[in-house]
Amino acid sequence: xxxxxxxxxxxxxxxxxxxxxxxxxxxxxxxxxxxxxxxxxxxxxxxxxxxxxxxxxxxxxxxxxxxxxxxxxxxxxxxxxxxxxxxxxxxxxxxxxxxxxxxxxxxxxxxxxxxxxxxxxxxxxxxxxxxxxxxxxxxxxxxxxxxxxxxxxxxxxxxxxxxxxxxxxxxxxxxxxxxxxxxxxxxxxxxxxxxxxxxxxxxxxxxxxxxxxxxxxxxxxxxxxxxxxxxxxxxxxxxxxxxxxxxxxxxxxxxxxxxxxxxxxxxxxxxxxxxxxxxxxxxxxxxxxxxxxxxxxxxx
Amino acid sequence: xxxxxxxxxxxxxxxxxxxxxxxxxxxxxxxxxxxxxxxxxxxxxxxxxxxxxxxxxxxxxxxxxxxxxxxxxxxxxxxxxxxxxxxxxxxxxxxxxxxxxxxxxxxxxxxxxxxxxxxxxxxxxxxxxxxxxxxxxxxxxxxxxxxxxxxxxxxxxxxxxxxxxxxxxxxxxxxxxxxxxxxxxxxxxxxxxxxxxxxxxxxxxxxxxxxxxxxxxxxxxxxxxxxxxxxxxxxxxxxxxxxxxxxxxxxxxxxxxxxxxxxxxxxxxxxxxxxxxxxxxxxxxxxxxxxxxxxxxxxxxxxxxxxxxxxxxxxxxxxxxxxxxxxxxxxxxxxxxxxxxxxxxxxxxxxxxxxxxxxxxxxxxxxxxxxxxxxxxxxxxxxxxxxxxxxxxxxxxxxxxxxxxxxxxxxxxxxxxxxxxxxxxxxxxxxxxxxx
Numbered sequence: 001x002x003x004x005x006x007x008x009x010x011x012x013x014x015x016x017x018x019x020x021x022x023x024x025x026x027x028x029x030x031x032x033x034x035x036x037x038x039x040x041x042x043x044x045x046x047x048x049x050x051x052x053x054x055x056x057x058x059x060x061x062x063x064x065x066x067x068x069x070x071x072x073x074x075x076x077x078x079x080x081x082x083x084x085x086x087x088x089x090x091x092x093x094x095x096x097x098x099x100x101x102x103x104x105x106x107x108x109x110x111x112x113x114x115x116x117x118x119x120x121x122x123x124x125x126x127x128x129x130x131x132x133x134x135x136x137x138x139x140x141x142x143x144x145x146x147x148x149x150x151x152x153x154x155x156x157x158x159x160x161x162x163x164x165x166x167x168x169x170x171x172x173x174x175x176x177x178x179x180x181x182x183x184x185x186x187x188x189x190x191x192x193x194x195x196x197x198x199x200x201x202x203x204x205x206x207x208x209x210x211x212x213x214x215x216x217x218x219x220x221x222x223x224x225x226x227x228x229x230x231x232x233x234x235x236x237x238x239x240x241x242x243x244x245x246x247x248x249x250x251x252x253x254x255x256x257x258x259x260x261x262x263x264x265x266x267x268x269x270x271x272x273x274x275x276x277x278x279x280x281x282x283x284x285x286x287x288x289x290x291x292x293x294x295x296x297x298x299x300x
Numbered sequence: 301x302x303x304x305x306x307x308x309x310x311x312x313x314x315x316x317x318x319x320x321x322x323x324x325x326x327x328x329x330x331x332x333x334x335x336x337x338x339x340x341x342x343x344x345x346x347x348x349x350x351x352x353x354x355x356x357x358x359x360x361x362x363x364x365x366x367x368x369x370x371x372x373x374x375x376x377x378x379x380x381x382x383x384x385x386x387x388x389x390x391x392x393x394x395x396x397x398x399x400x401x402x403x404x405x406x407x408x409x410x411x412x413x414x415x416x417x418x419x420x421x422x423x424x425x426x427x428x429x430x431x432x433x434x435x436x437x438x439x440x441x442x443x444x445x446x447x448x449x450x451x452x453x454x455x456x457x458x459x460x461x462x463x464x465x466x467x468x469x470x471x472x473x474x475x476x477x478x479x480x481x482x483x484x485x486x487x488x489x490x491x492x493x494x495x496x497x498x499x500x501x502x503x504x505x506x507x508x509x510x511x512x513x514x515x516x517x518x519x520x521x522x523x524x525x526x527x528x529x530x531x532x533x534x535x536x537x538x539x540x541x542x543x544x545x546x547x548x549x550x551x552x553x554x555x556x557x558x559x560x561x562x563x564x565x566x567x568x569x570x571x572x573x574x575x576x577x578x579x580x581x582x583x584x585x586x587x588x589x590x591x592x593x594x595x596x597x598x599x600x601x602x603x604x605x606x607x608x609x610x611x612x613x614x615x616x617x618x619x620x621x622x623x624x625x626x627x628x629x630x631x632x633x634x635x636x637x638x639x640x641x642x643x644x645x646x647x648x649x650x651x652x653x654x655x656x657x658x659x660x661x662x663x664x665x666x667x668x669x670x671x672x673x674x675x676x677x678x679x680x681x682x683x684x685x686x687x688x689x690x691x692x693x694x695x696x697x698x699x700x701x702x703x704x705x706x707x708x709x710x711x712x713x714x715x716x717x718x719x720x721x722x723x724x725x726x727x728x729x730x731x732x733x734x735x736x
Contacts, residue, residue, distance in 0.1 A: 003527065004530070004532055005318055005527045006318070006596075006598065007315035007318060008317045008318055008319040009315065010315065010599075014599050014600040015598065015600075017559075017600040018559045021540050021541045021557055021600070048588065049589075051543060052586075052587075052588035053543075053545050053547075053549075053553055054545035054550070055545070135388075135390075135391070136391050142388040142389055158386065162722060163412055163415075163416050163723050164416060165723070165726040166712045166714075167420070167559070168712065168713065168714045170714065170716055170723045172650070172721040174721065186391070186400055188393070188398075190393060273344075275349055275350060
């Protein structure tokens with residue numbers, strides 16, 4: 001006789017599938033925002049499960065900063081092909097050429113992604129956008145709803161959120177308003193890795209440790225490539241590293257690691273003492289409320 | 301000490317870790333944030349960079365200790381005012397369980413956040429300051445937790461270090477609290493003497509309370525048996541989405557996707573589809589990983605039926621001899637959540653119940669409950685922000701409901717203001733009329 005208790009991973013999976021189906025049932029035109037990172041890929045995997053044996057009934061959108069690792073783009077294209085899903089690309093370099101946004105002095109395209117995203121949402125008439133955000137990532141995210149209401153400008157107002165009671169989500173919006181939906185809200189980084197290992201999910205190989213040429217900048221290890229070339233006076237070394245998050249190639253640092261298989265990564269993450277963003281993202285360290293401020297502007 | 305180690309890694313992937321959701325409640329200075337900080341800290345869930353940032357802010361403010369509460373107050377306004385303004389969710393994992401904490405603010409003006417946090421909780425942690433004893437807010441939080449049907453309540457008598465770990469203080473609080481709770485529906489009530497600041501009986505057993513023979517808080521939460529709280533008797537499967545692939549290989553596939561609200565469904569079971577009332581048999585219960593023998597809450601599955609019946613989103617699958625009530629007149633307790641307008645008689649709202657939307661009119665307000673004294677004001681003509689009341693609704697179509705005390709899934713609903721689209725109320729279906 002079975003115990004009728006779902007393991008926590010299967011409970012999280014069931015909850016995410018419930019959320020994804022709820023959006024498709026109630027919203028006019030949903031889209032899944034896909035960055036090519038592990039969280040986006042888990043979302044895509046869950047979406048495929050939610051509608052099997054039918055195809056995923058919405059497109060995915062990649063806000064392409066032009067600064068992606070090639071292996072991430074390759075992985076994206078494999079997923080698109082395998083699932084037979086429509087891919088919409090909103091290009092930041094194109095938006096720079098058109099004058100919609102301007103390159104920032106620090107070289108980060110993180111902030112200027114937001115207007116590009118909002119323009120593409122409007123142009124395509126998307127009224128719901130799935131994001132891979134998790135509440136364990138950051139303090140401001142811990143306060144955000146699963147169905148996160150955004151006004152006509154894509155802005156988040158933390159003081160004016162819809163209460164979320166039981167699993168009764170309210171996705172009603174007026175013209176121009178939208179909902180950001182976070183099916184992975186209750187997952188932690190460890191859950192994501194445990195699930196990826198349990199389901200053997202295809203990821204960009206950046207996540208697995210291998211010998212790479214890196215340069216140490218203030219304790220952060222950057223892979224030497226066309227986006228982060230060696231500067232004068234710097235020396236590189238070859239070390240076994242992997243990536244815990246995958247963002248723009250000019251900003252995302254690797255971590256020293258020997259974890260070359262999914263199970264080794266789960267073990268490593270279970271023992272690790274520093275958050276993924278703290279370890280690898282220079283752009284989140286701007287201020288105590290950097291994420292909250294970016295979300296207020298319409299970011300995720 | 302329980303730590304996040306290799307044991308966790310193994311347990312997580314082999315499926316032996318289950319999930320427990322708890323909500324915390326307590327008034328402003330009862331040490332709730334400190335307790336959560338302590339649970340995260342002692343279970344090694346706090347990361348070094350997060351701790352560095354909290355230490356830095358504590359220093360900048362001139363505190364002489366690291367304020368663990370800063371770990372949980374995430375918004376600018378919260379840090380500025382030093383209070384928690386909204387429910388936040390936190391996570392930690394031990395080799396036995398993953399915990400989801402709904403961290404709810406203690407201020408009375410945030411009753412709706414407490415209701416939000418308690419709606420999905422298996423356990424409510426009520427913090428009581430040992431020096432102050434059982435105060436109005438302790439009663440209010442307990443009442444709200446029981447109203448929301450939280451099956452387990454753990455009263456953490458905090459700041460025991462400030463009353464010399466007195467057994468007498470603890471026993472007095474236990475006695476007073478138990479007496480008050482006897483007026484409410486509390487299936488399981490536990491008391492633990494703790495000091496969140498120092499760490500007594502939170503993760504580790506304290507030597508300062510030799511008279512206490514119970515478990516520390518974390519062991520209690522790890523061992524709490526919650527599986528039997530789920531309703532595995534009444535089959536309720538609200539249809540969420542109809543899956544009809546537009547592809548060559550699966551052209552004839554027609555499946556009803558949804559989340560099992562309660563009960564255990566098996567292939568071969570005789571079922572009835574509501575509102576049509578047509579009976580058929582479950583042909584198979586599908587998932588993306590293949591068919592499963594049984595489906596139980598909270599599984600998300602796709603059901604195929606032996607006969608072609610016209611079923612759509614909002615319909616409900618149940619057993620022919622065990623159906624929910626189909627009601628258009630609904631008696632319910634509600635918590636009002638809208639700051640801009642009160643609930644008044646005659647007003648119409650959108651209502652969402654399981655996967656079904658309809659419209660509802662407030663036919664009557666029976667009474668408003670004073671959440672501090674439990675007094676019922678039967679003269680009340682409106683229910684305002686953070687107030688609880690009992691009302692009668694008339695719904696445009698029948699809803700397939702069970703009393704909330706029997707079924708948290710089919711006994712709950714939300715009301716939405718049709719002009720602003722805001723979620724304005726959480727509702728719980730009351731006892732059903734005799735005729736139903």
